[in-house]
Amino acid sequence: MSQTFLLPLEFALVSQDPKTNTDAPAPTPGTPQASGPAPAGTTGGTQQPAASPQSPCGGPETLIYMGVFLALMYFMVMRPEQKRRKEQQSMLSAIKKGDKVVTLGGMHGVVAALTDKTVTLRIDTVQMTFDRTAIARIERDDAAASPKG
Numbered sequence: 001m002s003q004t005f006l007l008p009l010e011f012a013l014v015s016q017d018p019k020t021n022t023d024a025p026a027p028t029p030g031t032p033q034a035s036g037p038a039p040a041g042t043t044g045g046t047q048q049p050a051a052s053p054q055s056p057c058g059g060p061e062t063l064i065y066m067g068v069f070l071a072l073m074y075f076m077v078m079r080p081e082q083k084r085r086k087e088q089q090s091m092l093s094a095i096k097k098g099d100k101v102v103t104l105g106g107m108h109g110v111v112a113a114l115t116d117k118t119v120t121l122r123i124d125t126v127q128m129t130f131d132r133t134a135i136a137r138i139e140r141d142d143a144a145a146s147p148k149g
Contacts, residue, residue, distance in 0.1 A: 092132050095119065100139040103130055108139070 095101065099111045101121065109121030109128070120129045 091138060092135060095132070095135065095138065101135050102137050102139060103134050104136045105134070 095111060095114065097111050097114060100108065101111060101119070102108050103121070107121070107123060107128075109123040111119055112122040112127055113120040114132075117132055118129050119132050119135060120127055
């Protein structure tokens with residue numbers, strides 16, 4: 001069963017032309033009316049200043065926000081990472097024979113031998129070789145050096 005939709009004849013005869021200024025509502029009483037050309041620098045009662053077309057990217061404000069975002073990104077992410085990496089490099093270069101260290105895997109040992117790229121650790125009675133970059137930290141006996149009282 002098919003349905004047919006019929007429009008009333010009055011609706012079909014209505015003009016679909018765009019509205020013109022003559023279709024605008026009449027001004028309310030008591031509002032000033034422009035009787036002639038408006039003075040230079042002012043706008044008439046119903047005229048609005050022509051808006052400048054806005055670019056799809058938002059204009060110069062977008063560049064300012066992007067600059068602020070990049071500065072925040074640098075100071076909150078990149079700079080602390082650079083400082084941490086620099087501290088790690090200085091710690092790795094300061095390792096010497098006899099230091100107690102902890103590896104990234106959590107193994108505790110004492111440095112038995114060093115080369116440019118590797119560290120040999122003595123863990124109990126076993127000696128194991130690790131990359132120098134696998135050292136997470138050097139354990140210091142700060143508690144024994146500074147007595148708490």
